[in-house]
Amino acid sequence: MMKKFFVFICLIGLYSVSIFAQSDQVVITWPMVVAEAKKTDEQIAHPRKSQKSRIWVDRGRKHVELYAFDLKQAYPHMKESDIIHIMKTTAQDKKTVGDTTIYSFPRIDLYFANGKLINYERTDEALEFFPSKTAPLDTAKRAYFHARKIDDGKRYDDIAEKLSVLTGLYTNEAYYYIYNQDYEGALPYYAKIADILSSGYDNNSDSVRASLLNDCAVIAHLAKDYDKAISYYTQSIEKGNNTIDAYGGVMSCQKLNQDTAAAISTIKTIIETFPEDSAVIDYISELVNLYLGMKQYDEALAFLNKAIEKDPTNTNFLLNVAILHETSGNIDEAIKYYKKTLELDPNNVGANANMALLYSGQAREILIEAEAAYGTPKYKSLQSKGKERLKKAIPYYESYIKYETDEISIIKACTDLMSIYSQLRMEDDYERIKKIKESLEQ
Numbered sequence: 001m002m003k004k005f006f007v008f009i010c011l012i013g014l015y016s017v018s019i020f021a022q023s024d025q026v027v028i029t030w031p032m033v034v035a036e037a038k039k040t041d042e043q044i045a046h047p048r049k050s051q052k053s054r055i056w057v058d059r060g061r062k063h064v065e066l067y068a069f070d071l072k073q074a075y076p077h078m079k080e081s082d083i084i085h086i087m088k089t090t091a092q093d094k095k096t097v098g099d100t101t102i103y104s105f106p107r108i109d110l111y112f113a114n115g116k117l118i119n120y121e122r123t124d125e126a127l128e129f130f131p132s133k134t135a136p137l138d139t140a141k142r143a144y145f146h147a148r149k150i151d152d153g154k155r156y157d158d159i160a161e162k163l164s165v166l167t168g169l170y171t172n173e174a175y176y177y178i179y180n181q182d183y184e185g186a187l188p189y190y191a192k193i194a195d196i197l198s199s200g201y202d203n204n205s206d207s208v209r210a211s212l213l214n215d216c217a218v219i220a221h222l223a224k225d226y227d228k229a230i231s232y233y234t235q236s237i238e239k240g241n242n243t244i245d246a247y248g249g250v251m252s253c254q255k256l257n258q259d260t261a262a263a264i265s266t267i268k269t270i271i272e273t274f275p276e277d278s279a280v281i282d283y284i285s286e287l288v289n290l291y292l293g294m295k296q297y298d299e300a301l302a303f304l305n306k307a308i309e310k311d312p313t314n315t316n317f318l319l320n321v322a323i324l325h326e327t328s329g330n331i332d333e334a335i336k337y338y339k340k341t342l343e344l345d346p347n348n349v350g351a352n353a354n355m356a357l358l359y360s361g362q363a364r365e366i367l368i369e370a371e372a373a374y375g376t377p378k379y380k381s382l383q384s385k386g387k388e389r390l391k392k393a394i395p396y397y398e399s400y401i402k403y404e405t406d407e408i409s410i411i412k413a414c415t416d417l418m419s420i421y422s423q424l425r426m427e428d429d430y431e432r433i434k435k436i437k438e439s440l441e442q
Contacts, residue, residue, distance in 0.1 A: 028069075030069060030070070030106070030107065030125075033062075033065055033066050033069045034066065034129070036062045036065070037062045037063050037065070037066045037129070037136070039062075040055070040058065040059035040062055040063070040143075043055045043058075043059065044056065044059060044143075051150065052150075053147040053148075053150050053151035053152075053154075053155050053159075054147075054155065056143045056144070056146045056147035056150070057143070057144065057147045057155055057158060057159060057162070059139070059140070059143040060139075060140035060141070060143035060144045060147070060162060061140070061162065063136040063137070063139045063140040063143070064136065064137065064140045064162070064165065064166070064169070066129060066136045067134070067136035067137050067140075067169070068169075070105065070106065070107045070108040070122070070126060071108065071120065072086055072087050072088060073086050074086050074087065074110060074117060074120065075117070075172050075175075076117060076118070076172055076175040076176045076179060077116045077117055077118075077175070077179060078116070078117045079115060079116065080101065080112045080115045080116065080117070081115070083103060083110065083112075087105060087110075089105070091103040091104055091105055091110075092104050092105060092106065099113050099114070100112065100113050100118070101113075104123070106124070107122060107123055107124050107125060107126035108120055108121070108122055108123060108126065109121045109123055116179075118176065118179065118180070119176055120176075133173060134169075134170065134173055134189070134192075137166055137169055137170065137192075138192070140162075140166060141163070141166055141192065141195075141196065144159050144162055144163050144166070144201070145199065145201065147159055148199075148201045156201075157203065159201060160201060160202050160203035161203050163196050163199075163201050163202040163203075164202045164203050164204060166192075166196060167193050167196055167197070167202060167204075167212070170189045170190075170192050170193050171189070171193065173189045174186040174187075174189035174190055174193075174219070177189075178219070183219055183222035183223040183224075184223045184224075184225075186219050186223070187219055187220055187223040187225060187228070190215070190216040190219045190220065191216070191220075191228065193212065193216055194213060194216040194232055194235070197209045197212055197213050197216070197235075198213075198235060206239045206240050207239070207240055209239045210236045210237075210239035210240045210241035211236075211241065213232050213233075213235045213236035213239060213241070214232070214233065214236040214241050214246060214249075216232040216236075217229045217230075217231075217232035217233040217236055217246075217249055218249070220232055221233075221249060221252070221253060224256075226253035226254075226256050226257045227253075227257070229249065229253045230250055230253045230254065230257075233246050233247075233249045233250045233253070234250065237250075242273075244270060244273075244274045244277050244279055244280075244283075247266055247269060247270045247273070247274075248270065248279075248283070250266050251263050251266040251267055251270070251283075251286070254266060255290075260290055260293075260294065263290060264287060264290055264291075267283050267284075267286060267287040267290070268287070270283045271283060271284060271287070271303075271306075280310070281307055281310055281311050281314070284303050284304075284306060284307040284310075285307060285316070285317070287303050288300045288303050288304050288307070288317075288320065291303070292320070297324050297327055297328060300320075300324060301321065301324045301325075301328075304317055304320055304321050304324065305321070308321065313344055315341045315344050315345045315348055315351075318337050318340050318341040318344070319337070319338070319341045319348065319350050319351055319354075321337045322334045322335075322336075322337035322338040322340075322341060322351070322354065323354065325337060326354070326358065331358070334358070335355070335358070338351045338354060338355045338358075339355075342355075346399070347399070347403045348403075349400055349403050349404050352396045352397075352399040352400040352403065353396070353400050353404075353413075355393070355396040356393045356396035356397040356400055356413070356416070357393075358393075359389050359390070359392040359393035359396070360389070360390065360393040360397075360416060360420065362389045363386045363387070363389035363390045363393065364386075366382055366385050366386035366389060367382070367383070367386035367387075367423075369382055370382030370383045370385075370386055387423070387424060390420045390423060390424060391424065393420060394417070394420060394421075397413055397416060397417040397420070398417070400413050401413050401414060401417070401433075401436065407440050410436075410437075410440060411437055411440050411441060414433050414434075414436055414437035414440075415437065417433050418430055418433050418434055418437070421433065
């Protein structure tokens with residue numbers, strides 16, 4: 001038998017900054033930068049000096065200088081032709097491995113593919129200070145945070161500016177992964193960005209923080225860390241990113257986390273908060289699907305009716321209302337909505353299939369009752385009523401066979417329709433449908 005038919009219905013940019021401000025008389029060297037960074041270890045170990053925010057701010061600055069010294073102003077996807085301009089010197093060595101060209105400078109190698117910078121690696125004596133790519137930046141972030149906590153307010157602006165610099169540098173690191181669509185690789189850097197933004201210690205406005213936190217959420221979403229994504233989307237909304245897309249991101253992650261109850265709650269918030277947004281219809285449809293999946297038909301029907309108020313010609317909504325009424329036993333209402341669907345879309349296979357099955361199912365029950373009443377006055381009237389229901393099913397079966405594209409489903413429908421034509425002794429139609437079925441079975 002033919003089956004009943006159901007319908008279930010960013011990112012922040014690259015950052016370039018000149019870390020060093022040096023005069024023509026002073027040439028800063030790698031040993032000098034290393035010595036200055038190491039000196040801060042001694043300073044924060046000193047009982048009296050460690051209580052001064054200036055010492056911690058200076059520690060952060062010197063570790064950022066350590067990070068930036070060899071990298072200069074190189075950034076992800078910079079042009080290979082710009083390398084001398086960016087690095088201020090000629091490479092010590094250049095080699096090609098497959099599609100990648102590698103330029104070697106003191107303590108750092110730059111990797112280019114298709115004329116764009118795709119990666120870099122620290123080398124030689126730099127490795128001591130880079131157990132991870134952003135180890136000095138991480139040290140700087142901790143130092144700035146500590147400075148902010150112990151400062152009396154005099155250095156708040158300076159700390160905020162320096163944390164914004166870190167946000168840009170972490171963004172650059174993330175982009176090496178984003179360009180390769182490696183969102184899991186990018187996420188740790190965005191987590192550090194989110195940590196800065198969530199602290200409120202940076203000098204961005206709440207609107208900018210909201211936008212950047214949304215970027216963090218998008219990356220976490222793409223990296224399939226849905227808990228982090230929900231947290232970042234929520235923080236973004238709290239900072240003022242009160243948009244339907246942000247709530248939609250939350251809902252999507254909740255669904256992917258299999259938290260249906262939370263997803264339903266978020267969709268209801270979307271519907272209440274953005275009643276005039278054209279996308280609300282899609283969210284109502286999503287909510288209906290969730291309720292249908294949970295077999296909460298009354299709730300699904302209530303929101304479907306709201307959807308129809310907004311989009312009265314949406315045949316998916318009308319068809320699902322019909323299905324829900326049929327499921328609830330409200331057959332007259334179901335037929336009314338099936339017919340509305342077909343008035344708008346005569347080719348709708350779902351409505352045609354369900355109407356065919358509805359009438360043929362009714363006919364079957366009546367004819368069984370007639371058989372039980374054989375020999376009584378009720379027999380003929382029941383027989384006549386059952387055959388009338390079979391006749392009502394015919395045009396819907398015919399339309400279904402005409403417009404359905406799945407051959408197996410058509411064969412099943414043909415079998416049903418042949419049975420009806422046989423019972424009604426409509427031999428020519430029986431043979432016509434039989435040929436259609438046989439042609440598909442070959």
